Structure formats: structure tokens, C-alpha cells
Amino acid sequence: MGFDWGAAIALKMGIVxxxxxxxxxxxxxxxxxxxxxxxxxxxxPTLISWCRQDQMHNWTKWKxxxxxxxxxxxxxxxxxxxxxxxxxxxxxxxxxAMCKFLTGIDPVAGPKKVTKxxxxxxxxxxxx
Numbered sequence: 001m002g003f004d005w006g007a008a009i010a011l012k013m014g015i016v017x018x019x020x021x022x023x024x025x026x027x028x029x030x031x032x033x034x035x036x037x038x039x040x041x042x043x044x045p046t047l048i049s050w051c052r053q054d055q056m057h058n059w060t061k062w063k064x065x066x067x068x069x070x071x072x073x074x075x076x077x078x079x080x081x082x083x084x085x086x087x088x089x090x091x092x093x094x095x096x097a098m099c100k101f102l103t104g105i106d107p108v109a110g111p112k113k114v115t116k117x118x119x120x121x122x123x124x125x126x127x128x
Contacts, residue, residue, distance in 0.1 A: 001025035001098075004057070014042045025049070025098060028057035031065065039068035047101040049075040049094050073101055 002010040007029030014024040015038055024046040033039060048066050050059045059076060066072060075097035099107040 001027075002029070003027040005030050007031070011039070011042060011046070014044050014046065015039070018043050023047070023102065025101065027094060028054060029062070030057065031062075033065065033068075037068065039065060040070060042069050043071060045101075046072045047075060047097060048072055049097050050077070051093075052076060052078050073097075075101075 001024070002008070004027075007026040008031035010024050010026050011029055011031055014021045018041075021044045024042065024044050026046060027049045028051065029048075046069050048069070050057065050062070052059050066074060075093065077093040096106070096108060099105065
């Protein structure tokens with residue numbers, strides 16, 4: 001997981017060492033492919049989180065690269081000017097997206113009730 005240059009490192013590590021990573025989280029990466037198509041080699045499920053209004057990390061420019069990642073989930077959000085910097089102001093959006101991506105559970109909606117026969121169980125990650 002990483003933000004900005006750290007996000008670029010997370011992507012590169014997922015490409016170079018695919019067996020070491022089960023998932024990659026990349027928040028507004030500063031990344032350029034060294035060789036054409038290298039992002040297609042990133043096989044781990046990858047969350048790309050981005051703020052449309054971020055001037056330093058232009059989503060319009062980067063979405064072409066993001067589309068090369070075969071197993072990606074995109075979490076693109078909007079901020080109002082008074083919400084500040086896209087990472088600090090977008091913390092809520094990023095946290096929700098990461099929770100959903102890592103656990104499969106929407107932390108805002110809460111756990112789903114699952115009925116199995118006569119038992120009622122609540123879906124949980126068991127702290128994992």
C-alpha cells in the first residue's frame with residue numbers, strides 16, 4: 001500500500017514480486033511505465049484510489065495507465081475546495097474503499113445477515 005511515490009513502489013513491487021502480494025493498494029500513484037505494458041503484468045487484485053480534483057495527480061491523465069491493470073478496482077471520489085488536500089480531505093473515502101477492498105464488507109452499511117437453514121449468522125472478518 002502506498003500514496004504518491006509510495007503508491008508507485010507498491011505497484012512496481014506487485015509487478016516484480018507477484019508471489020509476495022495478494023493485494024495492492026495504490027493511492028494516487030506518481031507512476032510511469034518503464035516499458036510499455038508493464039502494468040498488465042500486475043496480476044494481484046489492485047485498488048486504485050483517486051481524487052478527481054487533485055492538481056498534482058491528474059486522474060484524466062492517469063486513468064489510461066490504470067486501465068492496463070487487469071484486476072483493478074477503481075475508487076474515484078470528488079472533494080469540495082473547502083475539504084483541503086485530496087489525501088487529507090479524502091481520508092474518509094479512501095478508508096471506506098480500502099475496507100471494502102480488503103474485507104469485502106462495506107463498513108458504512110455494516111455486516112450482512114446471512115441465513116443458513118434455521119441459523120442466522122452475521123458476516124464477519126473475525127478481526128482479520
